[in-house]
Structures are given as structure tokens and as C-alpha cells.
Amino acid sequence: AERPDELEAKAGEAIIVIAQSNPEWFVAKPIGRLGGPGLIPVSFIEIRDMATGQAVPDAHDAVKRAGVPRVEEWKKMTAEYKNSSITLGKLDGMAASGMQAVSNDMERMSINGNGASYPMSQGANGQGYHSRSESRTYSQGYAQQQAKPAQPATSNRLVAPVSASIPRYCFD
Structure with a gap:
């Protein structure tokens, strides 16, 4: 060029x-x-x-x-x-309740937050993996947690996972 x-x-x-x-x-x-x-x-x-x-x-x-x-x-x-087109990442005109819902969802997904975390099992090689039966237990607990009124976020810092991977898939 x-x-x-x-x-x-x-x-x-x-x-x-x-x-x-x-x-x-x-x-x-x-x-x-x-x-x-x-x-x-x-x-x-x-x-x-x-x-x-x-x-x-x-x-x-x-x-x-x-x-x-x-x-x-x-x-x-x-x-x-x-x-x-709608630009992603802009929050123009979003209601305060919508912002609170996003904040609560981000807090729940936070690694450092007090939100629930997904259950992990230890495999034979010591690496963690997600189990289907534990997922059912987690889902039931999550449904009960969602029935309670949402707690306001304690921090303004939003933390989300940077990357994730599935090293192997295990059947129950």
C-alpha cells in the first residue's frame, strides 16, 4: 500500500x-x-x-x-x-430498575462477590469439573434464592469472568 x-x-x-x-x-x-x-x-x-x-x-x-x-x-x-443499528455497550434511556437488575446479575456472576457460585467436583486428576447432579441441586437452590427480594450490590465494581473452558465432560 x-x-x-x-x-x-x-x-x-x-x-x-x-x-x-x-x-x-x-x-x-x-x-x-x-x-x-x-x-x-x-x-x-x-x-x-x-x-x-x-x-x-x-x-x-x-x-x-x-x-x-x-x-x-x-x-x-x-x-x-x-x-x-443499536450500539452495544451504551445504556442510554435505561430505567433505574433495569440498571439495578443488571447490577444484581453481575454481582451474582462475580468471582469475588457474595453471589452463589457453581458447584465443582474433583476428578481423578484433581481438576474440577461440573457435575449434572450438582447442577440440579444448584438450580433448586438458585430458584429459592431468586424468590427472595434482591439485595442491593455492596460494591460499585462489576466483576465478570474473563475466560472459561471445559477441560473434559463427565456423564453421571
Whole structure:
């Protein structure tokens, strides 16, 4: 890429063509990595038929048949999509009771909070695993806990698990 609006792509890297700027340039995005759209010369890319995997002889004809929009149309569609989307993470207009419910749920899921935790058993190798029978017991206790009025959160810090994994699955 020579200019900031060009897509930096290496030979063999998979990209998706999202618009056509002019007969010599496509707007494309990388598939296998993060990155925004950028311009790439038509002569730099090889379009392949998804069904056969064979290279398409005429890139312009393939793009026309696929219905790839012009840049102006693509920008308009992108703007319409963004305007009709709800941004995740914003809490605009949420009622105080809704905020309290979120806070209570986060406190219940907290590692350091006083909320209930999932039961774990010790396997033969000493690693913890989740048991179905203990899950039933936990579910019954959780249902009883939910019947009680919710306690206000004691701290403003919300803690949630960062990652989780299932090392193995055990049947009862």
C-alpha cells in the first residue's frame, strides 16, 4: 500500500470485494485478520469461483454478476445500517430498575462477590469439573434464592469472568 486509503494485502491473502471505486480499483477487506476496508488495484487480485475454486477470467464481469455496488452506493448502505443499528455497550434511556437488575446479575456472576457460585467436583486428576447432579441441586437452590427480594450490590465494581473452558465432560 502506497497511500493510507489503500488496503495492505500480501500475495495469497484472502480478501472480500465490497465495492468498486472505478474500473481499475476495488474496495476490499481482509478476511483472515482484522482491518478496515481499503482500495486495491483490480490487476492485483484474482477472483475465484466459490463453487469450483477456479480463477475467473474476467474480474469486471464477475463483480457485475455478483452485484458488487459502486462506492457511493456502498457508503449509503453502510450509513443506513449504522443509523438503524443499536450500539452495544451504551445504556442510554435505561430505567433505574433495569440498571439495578443488571447490577444484581453481575454481582451474582462475580468471582469475588457474595453471589452463589457453581458447584465443582474433583476428578481423578484433581481438576474440577461440573457435575449434572450438582447442577440440579444448584438450580433448586438458585430458584429459592431468586424468590427472595434482591439485595442491593455492596460494591460499585462489576466483576465478570474473563475466560472459561471445559477441560473434559463427565456423564453421571
